[in-house]
Amino acid sequence: MATLSSLLAIGFLTASASAAAPYNQYILAPSSRRLHPVSVHQINGSVVNAASVLGGSTGSAVFNNAAAVTYDFGKNVAGLVTLQIGNVSAGQFIGLTYTESSLWISGEGCDATQDAGIDEALWFQPSGPGNYSVSREHERGGFRYLSLLHNTTGFVNVQGVTVQFTPMPHWRDDQLQAYTGYFHSNDELLNRIWYAGAYTNQICTIDPTRGNSLVHLGVLNSTQLGNVTGPDSWYLNYTIASGSSVLVDGAKRDRLVWPGDMSIAVPSITVSTYDLVTIANSLDSLFALQNKTTGLLPYAGAPFPLQYSPTYHLYNLIGVADYYLYSNDLAYLQGKWSDWKLGLNFSLSFIDSSGLFNATSSADWLRFGMGGHNVEANSILYYTINQGIALGQVLNESSSLLNSWAQRAAGIKASANRLLWNDTAGMYRDNETTTLMPQDGNCWAILANLTANSSQITRISSALAARWGPYGAPAVEAANAVSPFISGFELQAHMLAGNATAALKLMRLEWGFMLDDPRMTNSTFIEGYSSDGSLHYAPYTNDPRVSHAHGWATGPTSTLTFYVGGIHLLSAGGSTWQISPMLGNLTSVDTGFQTTLGSFTSQVNASSGAITGLRFATPSGTTGSVSLPGVSGSLRATNGATVALANGMASNLTGGTWTLQVNGSKTVSNGTSTSSSTTTATPATYTGSAGSVFVSWLTLAAGWVVTFI
Ligand SMILES: *[C@@H]1O[C@H](CO)[C@@H](O)[C@H](O)[C@H]1NC(C)=O
Ligand SMILES: *[C@@H]1O[C@H](CO)[C@@H](O)[C@H](O)[C@H]1NC(C)=O
Ligand SMILES: *[C@@H]1O[C@H](CO)[C@@H](O)[C@H](O)[C@H]1NC(C)=O
Ligand SMILES: *[C@@H]1O[C@H](CO)[C@@H](O)[C@H](O)[C@H]1NC(C)=O
Ligand SMILES: *[C@@H]1O[C@H](CO)[C@@H](O)[C@H](O)[C@H]1NC(C)=O
Ligand SMILES: *[C@@H]1O[C@H](CO)[C@@H](O)[C@H](O)[C@H]1NC(C)=O
Ligand SMILES: *[C@@H]1O[C@H](CO)[C@@H](O)[C@H](O)[C@H]1NC(C)=O
Ligand SMILES: *[C@@H]1O[C@H](CO)[C@@H](O)[C@H](O)[C@H]1NC(C)=O
Ligand SMILES: *[C@@H]1O[C@H](CO)[C@@H](O)[C@H](O)[C@H]1NC(C)=O
Ligand SMILES: *[C@@H]1O[C@H](CO)[C@@H](O)[C@H](O)[C@H]1NC(C)=O
Numbered sequence: 112m113a114t115l116s117s118l119l120a121i122g123f124l125t126a127s128a129s130a131a132a133p134y135n136q137y138i139l140a141p142s143s144r145r146l147h148p149v150s151v152h153q154i155n156g157s158v159v160n161a162a163s164v165l166g167g168s169t170g171s172a173v174f175n176n177a178a179a180v181t182y183d184f185g186k187n188v189a190g191l192v193t194l195q196i197g198n199v200s201a202g203q204f205i206g207l208t209y210t211e212s213s214l215w216i217s218g219e220g221c222d223a224t225q226d227a228g229i230d231e232a233l234w235f236q237p238s239g240p241g242n243y244s245v246s247r248e249h250e251r252g253g254f255r256y257l258s259l260l261h262n263t264t265g266f267v268n269v270q271g272v273t274v275q276f277t278p279m280p281h282w283r284d285d286q287l288q289a290y291t292g293y294f295h296s297n298d299e300l301l302n303r304i305w306y307a308g309a310y311t312n313q314i315c316t317i318d319p320t321r322g323n324s325l326v327h328l329g330v331l332n333s334t335q336l337g338n339v340t341g342p343d344s345w346y347l348n349y350t351i352a353s354g355s356s357v358l359v360d361g362a363k364r365d366r367l368v369w370p371g372d373m374s375i376a377v378p379s380i381t382v383s384t385y386d387l388v389t390i391a392n393s394l395d396s397l398f399a400l401q402n403k404t405t406g407l408l409p410y411a412g413a414p415f416p417l418q419y420s421p422t423y424h425l426y427n428l429i430g431v432a433d434y435y436l437y438s439n440d441l442a443y444l445q446g447k448w449s450d451w452k453l454g455l456n457f458s459l460s461f462i463d464s465s466g467l468f469n470a471t472s473s474a475d476w477l478r479f480g481m482g483g484h485n486v487e488a489n490s491i492l493y494y495t496i497n498q499g500i501a502l503g504q505v506l507n508e509s510s511s512l513l514n515s516w517a518q519r520a521a522g523i524k525a526s527a528n529r530l531l532w533n534d535t536a537g538m539y540r541d542n543e544t545t546t547l548m549p550q551d552g553n554c555w556a557i558l559a560n561l562t563a564n565s566s567q568i569t570r571i572s573s574a575l576a577a578r579w580g581p582y583g584a585p586a587v588e589a590a591n592a593v594s595p596f597i598s599g600f601e602l603q604a605h606m607l608a609g610n611a612t613a614a615l616k617l618m619r620l621e622w623g624f625m626l627d628d629p630r631m632t633n634s635t636f637i638e639g640y641s642s643d644g645s646l647h648y649a650p651y652t653n654d655p656r657v658s659h660a661h662g663w664a665t666g667p668t669s670t671l672t673f674y675v676g677g678i679h680l681l682s683a684g685g686s687t688w689q690i691s692p693m694l695g696n697l698t699s700v701d702t703g704f705q706t707t708l709g710s711f712t713s714q715v716n717a718s719s720g721a722i723t724g725l726r727f728a729t730p731s732g733t734t735g736s737v738s739l740p741g742v743s744g745s746l747r748a749t750n751g752a753t754v755a756l757a758n759g760m761a762s763n764l765t766g767g768t769w770t771l772q773v774n775g776s777k778t779v780s781n782g783t784s785t786s787s788s789t790t791t792a793t794p795a796t797y798t799g800s801a802g803s804v805f806v807s808w809l810t811l812a813a814g815w816v817v818t819f820i
């Protein structure tokens with residue numbers, strides 16, 4: 112059992128990244144880079160003792176004549192395969208195919224990285240005993256299932272199957288679990304979701320020389336399906352960034368830097384691995400592509416063809432603001448500032464006489480109907496301008512420039528509310544020529560504070576929740592696809608609307624499905640699917656191409672720590688902060704993370720949404736406030752200082768460890784009734800019991816024809 116004092120000793124109060132974070136048993140990253148299959152998923156033909164090589168044992172799996180076995184790693188993994196081969200008869204071949212989802216297990220090829228077809232199998236021609244490894248460019252970025260194919264008469268004896276895990280290349284081989292952040296609550300599903308988000312971002316952190324899986328981009332298309340072209344060649348060898356690590360959109364594909372995806376992935380990295388160098392390398396690779404005449408920033412990193420995206424252009428700028436907020440690296444901000452202003456100016460030039468920004472390119476997160484006075488683009492621009500004003504104040508930028516930005520922002524807000532708000536529906540429409548009310552723009556309007564009053568926020572929140580189907584929140588602007596990317600913003604929108612119940616309900620519904628459905632990896636989050644639960648993502652024609660590990664789907668990880676645990680960083684590194692937990696129907700939450708300034712932690716108990724216990728810690732030298740609407744009581748610091756809450760608020764608190772004392776509390780966290788008028792409601796600490804896991808087994812959609820030889 113971990114007591115509070117032992118937790119304080121190992122992680123809460125030190126900035127040491129080497130201290131093990133609590134709740135390690137939930138971490139999905141492996142403890143070593145040498146991985147082995149954990150079970151046999153299926154066998155076709157005669158493979159004797161297929162299970163003998165599981166778990167790293169030296170075994171003897173003998174393939175006789177045409178036969179195949181599919182091994183399951185139990186979770187999504189990535190890396191380089193080595194087969195240890197024993198005796199073979201003459202003239203043998205043994206091949207490999209990879210897939211993230213069980214839907215695409217095939218004897219013909221892998222799942223897909225291209226717009227059409229499937230990816231080719233890799234073949235060895237073993238002439239005798241020895242280790243046979245795939246070539247370096249045939250690292251596979253994401254797979255849960257590895258099939259071994261034998262297509263010849265004769266036999267091959269496989270004695271070992273090993274994967275050298277390649278993600279997080281800049282971390283020590285035995286330190287892949289060295290998280291600086293943690294989360295635990297009384298809801299096991301949410302605990303698993305937090306750690307799956309953290310792992311998804313790790314598996315999307317790659318060696319920059321192994322980028323870009325779209326090796327036939329613009330050549331293969333949906334008219335050329337697998338049987339027309341045959342399985343397609345694939346390899347990973349394009350250098351996409353400098354440095355020794357980079358964050359890409361997906362583990363399997365595209366393996367490119369996408370600034371929009373980073374807007375969800377980076378906050379979740381911050382609260383889990385705090386892998387700042389990777390974020391900086393990724394942003395640098397994007398700014399290196401900026402057109403220094405016009406200010407245009409890329410839709411995606413090299414070698415993706417340079418094109419203008421109204422929103423992703425802005426996400427480059429948001430990326431710098433986020434990096435500065437989480438890192439407190441002022442020199443980095445200073446180094447980017449003139450390019451940043453150039454980039455913002457580029458966007459401001461598209462504001463027309465209506466006061467709104469005109470989106471003149473449809474490139475976005477692959478939603479449809481992106482153009483004109485689009486509310487998502489206007490919200491993101493409104494947000495970016497305000498980020499710029501805050502950054503400009505840090506840098507002593509001229510007030511005339513910042514005032515001019517503030518005027519443009521005010522114009523956007525006034526015009527958007529006049530032209531795009533539908534007061535009957537309680538939502539914004541996509542633009543002024545449609546009645547469609549998008550998920551993305553309505554979420555972003557709340558995140559950006561484009562809303563003019565709080566009733567708009569609660570109305571949007573309930574209108575969005577009213578749309579949910581059995582598998583999550585539909586994006587009406589993308590043919591009702593479920594977008595785990597945009598839904599990540601929706602989680603934040605419900606929290607900002609004060610409705611933690613709605614945010615947690617959506618997490619359990621949508622991310623619970625993504626974790627527990629047997630077609631998924633039970634470890635990483637998919638990039639998109641259909642609102643009927645089929646694994647077809649509307650923008651793509653080629654279903655095996657969908658990525659099952661996409662950093663843009665990791666929104667819950669940051670939302671659970673920042674909003675549910677309530678640790679808000681208000682300025683760089685958290686030099687100012689606000690603690691305002693909201694637990695919905697949870698009864699306990701214990702979360703924390705580190706920045707360059709030190710550790711931020713929050714332990715909370717609640718009953719029916721009312722906070723009954725809180726202990727938090729922030730680094731010394733920082734200052735902040737606490738907001739606990741409806742709670743009356745006081746905060747006591749470890750040095751004895753006591754501050755009374757006024758209307759649930761306390762401000763000008765110094766960094767340190769503070770404990771809430773609730774006035775008139777009738778119940779403390781362990782359920783013991785008390786009649787005293789003041790109770791020190793010390794939050795319960797984790798006891799190490801795993802609890803029961805909710806697993807929903809859903810009917811498999813009629814799928815791919817599995818052809819084994
Ligand atoms: C087995 O597969 C290899 C690699 O594709 C191929 O060269 C060989 O002809 C196949 N052998 C048979 C008997 O199908
Ligand atoms: C919270 O409520 C949801 C229903 O919205 C339920 O499924 C879940 O089990 C509840 N969780 C806890 C910890 O009570
Ligand atoms: C598909 O690609 C082929 C070969 O590059 C090209 O000839 C054809 O026009 C493309 N079809 C479509 C629909 O883009
Ligand atoms: C190729 O065609 C065969 C025979 O029609 C079919 O069974 C198989 O599923 C097809 N494969 C792909 C990848 O489309
Ligand atoms: C990447 O690998 C492919 C296939 O092996 C090869 O044709 C290509 O030249 C390589 N490119 C680079 C940049 O190494
Ligand atoms: C920058 O944009 C201008 C205007 O579109 C164009 O003429 C120029 O070639 C671009 N520069 C680079 C380096 O792409
Ligand atoms: C306005 O929004 C609708 C709905 O998304 C879309 O069909 C239409 O193309 C948009 N208008 C422009 C100019 O993009
Ligand atoms: C946006 O700009 C394009 C290109 O200049 C123009 O055709 C379109 O009418 C503009 N849309 C609006 C809503 O002003
Ligand atoms: C406003 O919303 C109502 C209710 O959903 C709808 O009937 C109406 O068409 C919408 N009007 C516009 C201009 O979008
Ligand atoms: C949101 O905008 C309103 C003005 O419309 C302003 O009063 C309020 O302070 C803003 N909220 C935040 C969090 O910036």
Ligand SMILES: *[C@@H]1O[C@H](CO)[C@@H](O)[C@H](O)[C@H]1NC(C)=O
Binds near residue numbers: 610612616
């Ligand atoms: C919060 O969201 C839940 C779930 O969507 C909903 O039932 C409830 O009415 C909302 N609460 C408020 C105060 O809007």
Ligand SMILES: *[C@@H]1O[C@H](CO)[C@@H](O)[C@H](O)[C@H]1NC(C)=O
Binds near residue numbers: 303633804806
């Ligand atoms: C999913 O993974 C968790 C560990 O994260 C494990 O406890 C659970 O049994 C797995 N579920 C299935 C169906 O394999």
